[in-house]
Amino acid sequence: MVDPRKGALTQIFEDYRPEGTPVVIKTIVEQIDALVEPVRGTGWQTSHPGDRTVPQQLHLFSGTTACRLAAPCSTVPTHTSARTIDTMSRDTGVPSEEAAQRRVIHLAETYWTHGKDFLNHGPKWEPSRWERVTRHESLGKFVWDSERNDGITRRVIQDSWLLAQTEQAVMEAFFLTMVWGFGSNSRGPWKTEDMIEYVHENNLEGFLVGVRADAATNPLSAYESVLAARIPQLGPVYSSKLLYAMGIDGGRTPVLDVWVARWGRRHFRFDFQVKSSWSPQRNREALGRFQDFCLHMMEVLLEAEPPGRASSEHDPGFVEYLVFWDAKYRWTRWRRNSTFPDWVTHTLPVEG
Numbered sequence: 001m002v003d004p005r006k007g008a009l010t011q012i013f014e015d016y017r018p019e020g021t022p023v024v025i026k027t028i029v030e031q032i033d034a035l036v037e038p039v040r041g042t043g044w045q046t047s048h049p050g051d052r053t054v055p056q057q058l059h060l061f062s063g064t065t066a067c068r069l070a071a072p073c074s075t076v077p078t079h080t081s082a083r084t085i086d087t088m089s090r091d092t093g094v095p096s097e098e099a100a101q102r103r104v105i106h107l108a109e110t111y112w113t114h115g116k117d118f119l120n121h122g123p124k125w126e127p128s129r130w131e132r133v134t135r136h137e138s139l140g141k142f143v144w145d146s147e148r149n150d151g152i153t154r155r156v157i158q159d160s161w162l163l164a165q166t167e168q169a170v171m172e173a174f175f176l177t178m179v180w181g182f183g184s185n186s187r188g189p190w191k192t193e194d195m196i197e198y199v200h201e202n203n204l205e206g207f208l209v210g211v212r213a214d215a216a217t218n219p220l221s222a223y224e225s226v227l228a229a230r231i232p233q234l235g236p237v238y239s240s241k242l243l244y245a246m247g248i249d250g251g252r253t254p255v256l257d258v259w260v261a262r263w264g265r266r267h268f269r270f271d272f273q274v275k276s277s278w279s280p281q282r283n284r285e286a287l288g289r290f291q292d293f294c295l296h297m298m299e300v301l302l303e304a305e306p307p308g309r310a311s312s313e314h315d316p317g318f319v320e321y322l323v324f325w326d327a328k329y330r331w332t333r334w335r336r337n338s339t340f341p342d343w344v345t346h347t348l349p350v351e352g
Contacts, residue, residue, distance in 0.1 A: 007030070007032075009032055010030055096267075096268045096269065097268075099267070099268060100264075100267075100268040100270070100293075100297075101297065101300055103267070103268075103326070103350060104297045104300070104301070104319060104322060104323070105300065105301065105304050106347065106348060107322040107323075107326055107344075107347060108301050108304065108305065108322060109304070110343050110344075110346050110347050111322060111343045112305065112306060112309070113343070113346070114342055114343035114346050115341060115342065115343035116341075116342075117155075117310060117312070118154065118312075118313070118318060118321045118341075119153060119154040119155040119158070119312050120151075120153050120154075120155055121151075121153060121154065121321075121341060122151045122152045122153035122154060122156065122157075122180050122183075123151060123152055123179070123180065123183045123184060124150055124151050124152075125144050125150060125151060125152055125179070127144065129189060130179060130189055130192075132189055132190070132193055133175060133189055133192050133193045133196065134175075136193065136196050136197070136200070137200070138168065138171045138196055138199070138200040138205070139168070139171055139172055139175060139196070140168050140172075142172060142175070152176055152179045152180045153180070154180070154245075154317070154321075156176060156180070157173070157176050157177045157180050157245040158245060160172065160173035160176050160177075160245075161173045161177075161212060161245055161246050164212070167205035167206065167209065170205055170208050170209055170212070171196065171199070171200075171205060171208075173245070174195075174196070174199070174208060174242070175192065175196065177241060177242055177245040178191075178192040178195065178238070178241075179192070180241070180245075181238055181241040181242075181255075191233040192233075194232050194233045195231055195232065195233050195234050198231055198232050199231060204229065204231070207229065211225055211226055211243075211246065212246045215243055215246040215247050215248075215253075216247070216248045216251070219243050219246075219247050219251065219252065219253040220253060220284050220287060220288050220291070221284075222243055222246070223239060223240065223243045223253060223283075223284055223287055224280045224281060224283075224284040225280075226239045226242060226243065227239055227280035227283055227284075228280045235276045236256075236274035236275065236276060236278070236283040236286075236287075237255075237256065237257045237258070237274060240253065240254070240255050240256045240257070240274065240287055241255050241257075244317055244320075249311070249312065249315060250314055250315055251315075252315055252316055252317050253287060253291050253316065254287075254290055254291060254294045254316040254317055254319065254320035255317070255320050255324070256272060256273070256274050256286065256287050256290050256320075257324070258273075259323075259324050259327040259328050260272050260290065260320065260323050260324060260327065261273035261274075262327055262331070263323050263324075263326060263327035264290075264293075264323075267350050270289075270293065271286075271289065272286070272289065272290045272293070273286060274286045274287060290320075291316055293319075294316035294317075294319040294320060295316060297319045298314060298315070298316065298318070298319060301313075301318075301319070302314070325340060325341055325344045326344065326347065326350075328340070329344045329345070329347070330349075330350065
């Protein structure tokens with residue numbers, strides 16, 4: 001007999017669960033019913049905002065819990081670590097989506113008050129530092145027009161991919177993306193040289209052209225293809241930077257690096273990370289989880305933003321930008337040589 005005081009999934013689980021089912025699975029089932037319960041019986045599949053709220057919450061929930069909803073409930077995927085399960089099952093076992101949402105809104109509001117166009121932020125061009133790479137034959141006679149822009153910004157790398165029509169232009173866009181991605185990292189030039197040499201020797205310029213085309217329609221698949229190519233020095237973090245630069249406005253996959261991973265893990269118990277030791281498919285799933293988070297936050301920010309905001313902020317990369325600088329400022333502001341966007345110095349400490 002159906003018990004109206006319990007969710008449908010909980011009742012099915014209690015009736016059919018096998019012996020020895022982990023407690024964490026029961027917790028997840030109850031949490032899913034808790035998400036659906038406020039709108040059940042209202043025709044949420046066809047109503048607004050029910051048709052948005054329930055799928056969004058379930059999608060975000062599935063990306064941040066230890067057990068993916070697509071997996072059988074009697075098992076935990078082999079790639080989920082025991083540490084993750086333990087972390088998620090303590091207390092309520094639920095990552096603090098509400099706290100993360102409040103934090104992102106605070107970051108965005110501070111940016112809207114004190115910030116400038118985030119697409120114009122990036123490292124300055126240092127020709128002497130990158131000379132070993134610009135001499136490579138695949139780049140032709142590369143010359144950077146410093147009068148046009150003295151920095152390698154997000155806008156610069158996006159435009160370079162948008163305008164790249166030849167293989168040499170594709171290699172220049174690849175190079176500029178790595179200059180932006182490595183920033184002040186001292187190992188950037190020689191790592192980029194290794195990448196470009198490998199791409200050139202193995203005739204992969206055409207491969208990058210194809211990846212750029214895929215990035216417009218299926219960026220996560222394109223990301224997995226780049227990882228499967230196993231280009232030396234181009235691990236999962238820098239591959240995410242490459243796909244971000246290649247993408248199209250509104251549909252870019254965000255950058256997923258150590259700062260983003262630390263922000264999610266330390267404050268909100270989100271599992272945002274990629275690793276070189278993981279398979280391309282597993283890293284794709286990890287990037288997909290962070291992309292889901294960014295898309296959800298975009299929806300939230302659309303309701304909170306003041307009128308007249310730039311359309312470039314309606315992109316997962318904007319959320320990633322806020323998270324990146326929030327994390328980096330919290331853990332490196334004591335460094336005298338560190339420089340930060342002005343807006344981030346006005347933010348409040350993270351809750352808790």
